[in-house]
Every structure is written in C-alpha cells, then in structure tokens.
Amino acid sequence: MTLLRNRLLLVLSLLAGFAPGLAQAHKFWLLPSSTVLSGEGDWVTVDAARSNDPFIFNHNRMGLDGLQIRAPDGRTVAPENLQEMEIRSVFDVQINQPGSWKIAVVDDGLFARYERNGESHRWRGTAAAFKSEVPADADKLRVSERISRAEVFVTSGAPSREALEPTGRGLELVPQTHFNDLYAGETARFTLLLDGKPASGVDVEIIPGGGRYRDALNSMKLRSGDKGLIEITWPRAGMYYLEASVSDQQTSSEAASQRRLTYVATLEVLPL
C-alpha cells in the first residue's frame, strides 16, 4: 500500500511539476482580478497556476492545499468556489473588511528521493508524515526541505499592515512601500526576509506580465542589498511577477540536509 501510495504521489508530484532535479522548475504564481478596491464587500477572483511564463496558463494548475487567506484583522478566511482545474486553479474571496489582505499559497514540507529493491522513489509530504511513509532503511535516501510561498495582496479602502506581517518562516517580503501602492515610474522599496531576518545578497527577478505580446522577456534582475532592501522602479503599469530563491542547510527537520526556499509575489502596478 505504501509503495502504491508513494508511486501515486510520485506521479502526482510529477504531474504537478513538483519534481526536483528537473533542470528547470516551472514558475508558480497567483493572478488576482483586482488588487485595489473601493466600496464594501466586493469580490476578487484569483487564478493559480504553474507555467514558465508569468500569467499565461499553458502548463498546469497550482494545488491549493496550502492556501491561506489573511484578512486585515489577522483572521484566516476560507475561500469560496475553489476549483482545481486542468491548467489553472481558481477561487473567490469576498473582500468584506476594509484594509489589506494577504492571499498566500504555502508549500512547506519535505522531499525525499530514495531507492528500494532497485527502484527509485520520490516522496513529498509533511515532516510529520515522513517517518511513517518513507522507509527508514531506504537506500540512497536524500531528503530536502522545501518552503515556497506565492502571494498576492488586495486592499479595500485605506491600506493596512497587520495582515502583511511575516510568519518568520522561509523567504518572505515585507513592504516599506505598500504592496497596493505601486505606480508606474515610481520606486518601491521592500525588505526580503529569511526566517524573519533581513536577507541581503539574494537574487531577485521581476518579470512584467504580457510576455506573449512582446519579443523580450524584459526581466529585471537585482540583488537584495543591505538589510534585505529591494528597490524597484516600475517601468510601466501592469502585473509583475517577483521571485527570489535561496538554498541553505538551516533545515527544521533532522531528516533533511538541504533546504530550498522560494518566494513569489504578484504585484499590480497602476498608471499614474
């Protein structure tokens, strides 16, 4: 049964594009219908997908098991109309509280590769499930910890900061310039955190959406500076994909020797 289940997981994780060791992992991203709202109780619908091209649905849905919606008062809110479809997932959120909301899909767990009876296996799951699901006597066992976050931010009325507080785990971005106060031609400042502490010297890539309609990717590459500072001057209005990733050995599970951390945010820049 365990073997079958592991095989199933292997197939599922391959399907979901989770398989490590592939030279190029697909990007994962959320795409909100709006980020700045007025009035009361308006709705936002959010797409979630994995693909090489930000905001273009051409590969696979993003699983939503790790979906976390934090309202301005800090409470967790359940999504509505959640559906994991073929090449995208989707859910709705009623923005029924003024202030800023954080919508995140968090993937926090272990990834294992091992051999047993001459066959190679891949396993993915929580640290708690690891002991019972991965045979202790497996050959060539290699375990890594993976924490990835994809986030979007929505503000109704005046921006607030409570829901944007970092969790202190993995790579995260905190605003100096509010995430819903971004305008073409202006410079935004954010702080990149690793386990809640400023992370300097981390590569960050920013890709504007709409890549299908131009020849160049127009990606902006920068590195977080002193105290984790990132400064971005937005060339034009639109949706932007921001990604940062690092690897280290600061694992929280004894079983894992390596840790891979990825942070992705989708940011909307408005015209002046």
Add this chain to the structure above:
Amino acid sequence: MRSVLFNHRTRFIALGLALCAQVAIAAPAARLGIEIPRLGVAEYHPPYVAAWIEGDGHRVAANLAVWYQLDHKGGEGEKWLKDLRQWWRRSGRGLEMPVDGLSGATRRPGQHTLVFSAEDNALSDLSPGDYQLVVEAAREVGGREVLRIDFQWPPQQAATLSARGERELGDITFELIP
C-alpha cells in the same frame, strides 16, 4: 417671549456685522468651472469626477468635490470610486463615503461651477504657498483623464487659470478672487 425676540434680533445684528467684516477683509475665494464634454458614444454614463488641491509631494491640502453614483443599490456606486485612481490613492481610500459638502451625484455633460467662499474650510485651511488644482474624471465604458493647474494661495490678484481636457474633461477653469 420678549427676551427670545430680542435674542433673535441681536443674533441677526451679530451676523450682519460678521458678514460686513468679511467683505471688508475681502478674504480670497475661488470659482471652479468643470466642463463635462458631450460625447457621441452609444453607451454613455456620466463620469465620476473628483477635484482636489495638492501641496508638496502630492499631499492633499483640500478636497473640493467628488461626483459619483450616490443612489446606486446597496452602495454599489462606491465600488467604482477606485477608478478615480489618483484621487483614490491620494485621498479617497482614507475617507468614509459619502462626505458632507464633498460628495455629490454625477453630472450630465455641460458646464458646472463650484464656488468656494472664504468661509469654506477647503480654502480657509490653506496655508500660503504653491499648490496644484487636480481634476480627475473616469467614465464607465470610457476612459480616464487628469488635469492639473498650478496656482499660488492666497492669490495676489484676480486671475482665471485654465486647462483643457482632450477626452473625458472639457475646459477646466479656476478663478481666483483675492
């Protein structure tokens, strides 16, 4: 009874004196003209319009007017206030709508004039300095336009400043009365 009448009378006298005093001091005032152009489009909705005064660093020194769909069912008219993007960013998102003396219904195409007397908080609270008048319009199934007019407050002499829109706004005039 007599004392009540007397009180009324003294109040009237006091008011008259106050008005005389203000006329005598000749506190500055302003007249804002906003033209909403007549557009030959199949589906026309009057635009949302905001007018405000900005100081240094786009700080909002005064809100002059916001015209939007006030009576829409369930406050749905407020849903589109964010489309007045600059006003929403600079001021609107921090306000509890509607605001007395500021909110108004959308207006049809034509010339509209707003008079701000010296007693209006909008002007009386302005400290002397350089400002920009900003008028922004956003129209459902239409576009958006923002016009800006530089001015000094208080005005040294009577002047009528103007800007001309190209799409969603017509002539904007700002008459300064010292």
